[in-house]
Amino acid sequence: xxxxxxxxxxxxxxxxxxxxxxxxxxxxxxxxxxxxxxxxxxxxxxxxxxxxxxxxxxxxxxxxxxxxxxxxxxxxxxxxxxxxxxxxxxxxxxxxxxxxxxxxxxxxxxxxxxxxxxxxxxxxxxxxxxxxxxxxxxxxxxxxxxxxxxxxxxxxxxxxxxxxxxxxxxxxxxxxxxxxxxxxxxxxxxxxxxxxxxxxxxxxxxxxxxxxxxxxxxxxxxxxxxxxxxxxxxxxxxxxxxxxxxxxxxxxxxxxxxxxxxxxxxxxxxxxxxxxxxxxxxxxxxxxxxxxxxxxxxxxxx
Numbered sequence: 001x002x003x004x005x006x007x008x009x010x011x012x013x014x015x016x017x018x019x020x021x022x023x024x025x026x027x028x029x030x031x032x033x034x035x036x037x038x039x040x041x042x043x044x045x046x047x048x049x050x051x052x053x054x055x056x057x058x059x060x061x062x063x064x065x066x067x068x069x070x071x072x073x074x075x076x077x078x079x080x081x082x083x084x085x086x087x088x089x090x091x092x093x094x095x096x097x098x099x100x101x102x103x104x105x106x107x108x109x110x111x112x113x114x115x116x117x118x119x120x121x122x123x124x125x126x127x128x129x130x131x132x133x134x135x136x137x138x139x140x141x142x143x144x145x146x147x148x149x150x151x152x153x154x155x156x157x158x159x160x161x162x163x164x165x166x167x168x169x170x171x172x173x174x175x176x177x178x179x180x181x182x183x184x185x186x187x188x189x190x191x192x193x194x195x196x197x198x199x200x201x202x203x204x205x206x207x208x209x210x211x212x213x214x215x216x217x218x219x220x221x222x223x224x225x226x227x228x229x230x231x232x233x234x235x236x237x238x239x240x241x242x243x244x245x246x247x248x249x250x251x252x253x254x255x256x257x258x259x260x261x262x263x264x265x266x267x268x269x270x271x272x273x274x275x276x277x278x279x280x281x282x283x284x285x286x287x288x289x290x291x292x293x294x295x296x297x298x299x300x301x302x
Contacts, residue, residue, distance in 0.1 A: 008261040008262070008263075008264050008265065008266060008267055009158075009265065009266040009267075010261075010266075010267065010268075010269055011154055011158055011231075011233070011266050011267065011268045011269075011273060012272065012273075013150070013154060013268055013272060013273040013274055013275065013276045013277050014272045014273075014276045016153065016154060016157060016276075016277065017150075017276035017277050017279075017280035018276075020153070020277075020280045020281075020284065020302070021062070021065070021066055021280050021283060023301060023302060024066050024280070024283050024284055024287055024302065025065070025066045025067050027287055027299045027302065028066050028067040028068055028287055029067050030299070031287065031290055031291065031294070031296070032067065034294075034296065035290070035294045035296070037069075037096065038067060038068050038069040039067075039068045039069065039098050039099075039286055039287050039289075039290035040068065040069040040070075040071060040096045040097045040098050040099070040286075040290070041059070041063050041068060041069070041070055041071070041097070041098065041099040041100075041101065041125065041282075041283075041286045042071040042072075042073065042091045042094070042097045042099070042100050042101070043056050043059055043060065043070070043071070043072050043073070043101045043102075043103060044073045044075065044084070044087060044088070044091075044100070044101070044102045044103065045072070045073070045074045045075065045103045046075045046076075046077065046079050046084060046102075046103070046106055046107055046110065047075075047076070047077035047106070047107045048077060049105070052103045052104075052105075055103060056072065056074075056103055058279060059101070059279055059282065060072055062279050062280075062282075062283060063283065063286075066283050068283065068286060068287075069096065071091075071096070071097060073087060075087070077107045078107075079107075079110075081109070081110050081111060081114065081115075084102075084106075084110060084115060085114070085115065085118050088100065088102070088115065088118045088119055089118065091123070092118075092119065092120040092123060095293075097123065098123060098125075098286055098289040098290035098293050099123055099124075099125030099282075099285060099286035099289045099290075100119050100120070100123045100124065100125070101125060101126050101282070102115050102116070102119070102126075116128045116129055117129065117130065121142070121143075122289065122292060122293070123289060123293075124143055125143055125146075125282060125285035125286050125289055126143070126145060126146065126282070126285075127142070127143040127144045127145040127146065127149075127179065127285070128145060128174070128175070129143075132144070133174070133178075133179070136179055136182050136183075137182060139186065143285050143288075143289070144179055144183065144285075145175050145176065145179050146277075146278045146279075146281040146282045146285065147175065147176050147214075147235060147274060147277070147278050147281075148176050148179045148180035148183055149179075149183070149281050149284075149285075150274060150277025150278055150280065150281045151180060151212060151233050151235065151274055151277070152180075152183045152184075152187070153277065153281070154233065154268065154273075154274070154277065155210065155231065155233065156187075158231055158266050159210075159231060162184065162187040162188065162189045162210070163187070163188035163189070164188065164189070164190065165189045165190070165209040165210055166189070166190050166192075166207055166208050166209045166210070167181075167184045167189040167190065167191045167192070167208060167209065167210035167211075167212065168191075168192045168194055168204055168205050168207070168208040168210070168211050168212070169181045169184070169191065169192070169193050169194065169212045169214065170194045170195065170198075170201070170205070170211070170212065170213050170214060170215045170220075170221065170254070171195060171212070171213070171214030171215045171216070171235070172193055172195045173214065176214040176235055177193060177195075177212075177214050178193075180212050180214065181193050184210070184212075189210065192204060192208075195215065196215055196217065196220075201225075202222070202224070202225045205221065205225040205226070205227075206225055206226070206227050207227065208227060208230055209227065209229075209230055209231065210230065210231050210233070211225075211226065211230055211231070211232045211233070211255075212233045212235065213232070213233070213234050213235060213236055213253065213254035213255050214235035214236065214254065215236065215254050216236060216238070216254065217236070217238070217254055218236070218238035218240060218252050218253075218254065219238075219252055219253070219254070219255065219256040219257075220254050220255075221234075221254055221255040221256065221260065222256050222259055222260075223256055223258075223259025223260045223261075223262060223263050224259070224263075226260050226263040226264050227263075228263055228264075228265075229264070229265040230263075230264050230265060231264065231265055231266045231267070232255055232260055232264045232266070232267040232268065233267075233268050233273070233274060234253035234254055234255040234257070234267070234268050234269075234270055234273060234274065235253070235254065235274050236252075236253040236254030236255070236270065237251060237253060237270055237271070237275060238251070238252050238253070238254070239251055239252075240252055251270055251271055252270060253268075253269075253270035253273075255267070255270075257269065257270065284302050287299075287302065288302070
């Protein structure tokens with residue numbers, strides 16, 4: 001969607017995700033017809049974190065809408081690590097379950113890395129297991145974390161071939177920054193990983209044809225950091241303090257959107273950009289896992 005005043009294009013992640021989910025629905029129906037069962041995703045929620053409850057509910061609804069089976073396991077906050085590991089092990093051996101997602105963050109006292117490590121890597125549709133991280137780093141097939149894979153889909157849809165483009169990833173998390181950088185390297189981009197402690201960060205960003213902002217600081221990336229015509233993918237989602245008597249502050253990304261859209265060639269909004277892609281890609285990963293589990297080739301175009 002082009003903006004007449006600024007010339008920037010808004011990258012509509014919501015529309016792209018809806019198209020992807022529609023294709024997944026068709027492929028899931030075909031799988032169910034051939035395999036005699038629906039693809040299945042198990043989501044485990046420990047405790048009562050409000051945001052996590054919303055996410056888990058949304059994932060369950062998305063599964064059902066796509067023709068997949070959703071298995072929710074809601075455990076109390078005082079669940080022991082042994083009990084949680086036992087549940088993961090049962091799900092690893094459950095033939096109705098193709099993907100396992102343990103909702104983070106976990107309550108204090110539970111070792112998140114130990115729980116992730118207990119998930120069968122071939123059911124690790126979040127892509128957080130060290131084996132899947134290793135597969136990504138050496139170019140083998142495996143599951144990639146949903147948010148960076150969604151970003152990559154948006155980039156390729158917008159730009160096509162990324163070969164030779166300069167890309168800066170601001171953020172170095174295992175969930176977004178590191179896998180995002182690896183995906184860009186695999187697409188033959190020239191990649192710089194930056195972060196909040198990078199020296200001369202504005203100068204580094206100004207060289208980039210592609211900017212991925214995933215640092216978790218509201219509106220940190222300013223418009224004068226952006227190279228004219230660059231493509232900006234804003235992964236951040238931050239709620240500002242309420243203003244002017246409002247009960248809730250507005251949602252913003254890690255990029256100062258109004259400033260950046262005046263310079264960029266294309267940019268994702270917050271909300272409505274990267275966010276909708278994450279659940280869509282989770283469904284995509286679950287569908288791929290189901291095909292592998294059933295000894296079938298995964299459908300193309302996903």
